[in-house]
Amino acid sequence: xxxxxxxxxxxxxxxxxxxxxxxxxxxxxxxxxxxxxxxxxxxxxxxxxxxxxxxxxxxxxxxxxxxxxxxxxxxxxxxxxxxxxxxxxxxxxxxxxxxxxxxxxxxxxxxxxxxxxxxxxxxxxxxxxxxxxxxxxxxxxxxxxxxxxxxxxxxxxxxxxxxxxxxxxxxxxxxxxxxxxxxxxxxxxxxxxxxxxxxxxxxxxxxxxxxxxxxxxxxxxxxxxxxxxxxxxxxxxxxxxxxxxxx
Numbered sequence: 001x002x003x004x005x006x007x008x009x010x011x012x013x014x015x016x017x018x019x020x021x022x023x024x025x026x027x028x029x030x031x032x033x034x035x036x037x038x039x040x041x042x043x044x045x046x047x048x049x050x051x052x053x054x055x056x057x058x059x060x061x062x063x064x065x066x067x068x069x070x071x072x073x074x075x076x077x078x079x080x081x082x083x084x085x086x087x088x089x090x091x092x093x094x095x096x097x098x099x100x101x102x103x104x105x106x107x108x109x110x111x112x113x114x115x116x117x118x119x120x121x122x123x124x125x126x127x128x129x130x131x132x133x134x135x136x137x138x139x140x141x142x143x144x145x146x147x148x149x150x151x152x153x154x155x156x157x158x159x160x161x162x163x164x165x166x167x168x169x170x171x172x173x174x175x176x177x178x179x180x181x182x183x184x185x186x187x188x189x190x191x192x193x194x195x196x197x198x199x200x201x202x203x204x205x206x207x208x209x210x211x212x213x214x215x216x217x218x219x220x221x222x223x224x225x226x227x228x229x230x231x232x233x234x235x236x237x238x239x240x241x242x243x244x245x246x247x
């Protein structure tokens with residue numbers, strides 16, 4: 001006699017412990033996942049000589065991670081794949097851990113639970129692309145996605161925004177402008193070239209810096225804010241670069 005039994009499907013995700021952690025990425029591509037308890041014991045981060053901090057963010061152990069490379073690719077993994085580390089350790093070298101190509105480096109890290117929000121890509125030709133993060137979501141466990149952003153122009157800034165943000169662009173000939181990413185229509189094509197946000201009229205001038213600016217900073221620089229795009233911006237020798245990360 002055979003007795004039919006119900007076989008329950010076990011969700012592997014349910015076996016992953018969930019807890020708060022803080023993520024650190026260095027300029028040369030070293031990654032650390034530290035628990036709050038570990039950071040309370042010792043919070044000073046160790047880096048190799050010549051290296052330094054690039055990004056840090058709060059997260060949980062069940063979050064997915066996206067590492068964007070300087071070769072217009074994105075490598076996907078899960079935070080739970082990394083062991084908890086101490087601030088005094090160097091951490092995991094992402095290009096080796098995730099199998100980057102030779103001479104391929106990390107430029108940005110994004111963590112997500114549901115792939116909501118947008119990636120903003122700023123290029124030296126004055127164009128900016130807005131790509132929904134769900135354009136990087138896959139039904140299979142593909143680790144690497146090519147054409148993660150356009151390689152037709154040099155990337156000068158990459159930002160993840162949950163909703164919208166105000167971004168400042170600076171040029172090599174001293175101009176600046178601030179625009180709201182709400183002005184950009186999202187494009188689901190990952191390697192879209194974007195739309196012209198800043199016009200570059202001076203010969204050989206390019207956008208060389210991009211920053212997210214907070215509301216208070218943007219309000220104090222109202223003459224640089226534009227409600228329409230594209231614009232040439234204003235000469236900005238009187239303002240300093242905001243204290244934001246850029247490439």
